[in-house]
Amino acid sequence: MQPLPSTVSFLQALRRRFGWNFGQWLHAWAYIRFPYTYIALATGAHPLCRRWPKRRHLERPRRTGVLGRAFADGYHGKVILPPAARRLVTLEKPLHLPRLETVLPYPRARDLILEHPDHLVLLDCPCRSARSNPCLPLDVCIIVGEPFASFVADHHPRRSRRVSPEEALAVLSACRQRGNVHHAFFKEAMLGRFYAICNCCPCCCGALQAWRRGIPMLAPSGYRPRIEDAACRGCGTCRARCPCGAIDLKEGRARLNPGRCLGCGLCTEACPAGAIHLERAPETGDPLDLPLAGRSDRQPPVHGPGLPGIPRQRENHRRRG
Numbered sequence: 603m604q605p606l607p608s609t610v611s612f613l614q615a616l617r618r619r620f621g622w623n624f625g626q627w628l629h630a631w632a633y634i635r636f637p638y639t640y641i642a643l644a645t646g647a648h649p650l651c652r653r654w655p656k657r658r659h660l661e662r663p664r665r666t667g668v669l670g671r672a673f674a675d676g677y678h679g680k681v682i683l684p685p686a687a688r689r690l691v692t693l694e695k696p697l698h699l700p701r702l703e704t705v706l707p708y709p710r711a712r713d714l715i716l717e718h719p720d721h722l723v724l725l726d727c728p729c730r731s732a733r734s735n736p737c738l739p740l741d742v743c744i745i746v747g748e749p750f751a752s753f754v755a756d757h758h759p760r761r762s763r764r765v766s767p768e769e770a771l772a773v774l775s776a777c778r779q780r781g782n783v784h785h786a787f788f789k790e791a792m793l794g795r796f797y798a799i800c801n802c803c804p805c806c807c808g809a810l811q812a813w814r815r816g817i818p819m820l821a822p823s824g825y826r827p828r829i830e831d832a833a834c835r836g837c838g839t840c841r842a843r844c845p846c847g848a849i850d851l852k853e854g855r856a857r858l859n860p861g862r863c864l865g866c867g868l869c870t871e872a873c874p875a876g877a878i879h880l881e882r883a884p885e886t887g888d889p890l891d892l893p894l895a896g897r898s899d900r901q902p903p904v905h906g907p908g909l910p911g912i913p914r915q916r917e918n919h920r921r922r923g
Contacts, residue, residue, distance in 0.1 A: 606756050608755070608756045611753070613627075616630055633791050633792070634753055634757075642731075645808040674708070675709055677819070678789075678818075678819050678821065680705065680706055680788070680823075681820060681823040682784045682890050683880075683889070688774060697714060697719060705890050710790045711795065712794075713796070714890075715796070716746065716796070718748040718751070721748055721764075723755045725761060726758075727742050727743045727806070729800075730803075736805075741763075744801075773801070780803070783868070784801060785799065787809075822887065825882060826886065827867070827880055834856050842872075843869055867880050
């Protein structure tokens with residue numbers, strides 16, 4: 603029986619990247635071929651975790667040990683704002699941005715190399731699928747470029763489908779309205795580079811839960827919200843919208859906890875008074891701003907005086923029981 607062309611392409615890419623390192627090959631194969639089992643084990647949602655509790659990488663307590671940090675070094679995400687997410691799914695030419703040291707503070711898996719960037723596959727989210735009562739819809743993960751897109755489409759036909767850039771943009775827009783955070787994900791086993799945009803909810807996402815538990819699995823966007831006291835009404839809309847629990851209400855005004863904030867910008871869009879604006883936060887690293895890649899005069903995206911709060915769509919956003 604002949605292997606699928608996508609399998610051959612993926613194995614050839616592994617050989618170019620890792621040589622004949624069987625451990626790396628096995629890790630990569632297990633992750634991309636069985637992502638639902640892999641993520642369920644990592645988040646502690648798999649039944650085997652009842653007998654194997656010490657391996658729940660993403661459900662560890664706040665005391666982060668060597669294991670947690672080593673795991674995050676090779677498997678992590680970068681929070682990106684909608685303009686960057688849209689750019690990633692509308693690229694028409696290959697992109698080569700290796701070793702993004704100022705963007706991703708990890709020693710491994712930080713190359714943004716896109717081959718056939720117009721090859722896009724929509725995949726059921728492994729994090730949501732692992733939950734007993736997941737947020738809906740499930741198909742919110744966008745696999746970008748080769749050799750990943752074809753492999754996923756061929757080996758997960760019931761959980762994935764090929765999409766056009768226009769369809770991918772519609773998914774991004776709908777996810778943003780539901781209050782999801784755009785993450786560009788990188789993994790050492792995935793050739794040490796970017797391979798997917800995940801649209802994550804705090805209810806199901808293992809990476810967001812790991813962040814709240816002190817595991818440095820996510821890199822902030824490079825921006826931070828600034829709250830104008832004079833304009834703030836103290837309505838609490840921003841606090842309800844924040845996926846990181848980074849905003850509190852004190853003395854009738856919203857207050858930001860910078861240590862918890864990932865700079866996703868959802869609070870700026872939700873504030874009905876237009877009291878919150880994003881500004882650059884150099885101490886959190888550079889943004890993954892593709893249109894301005896390679897330039898030193900990066901500017902934050904323009905945000906208006908604040909968009910009306912968008913209520914969560916309960917029919918499509920169920921919380922876990």
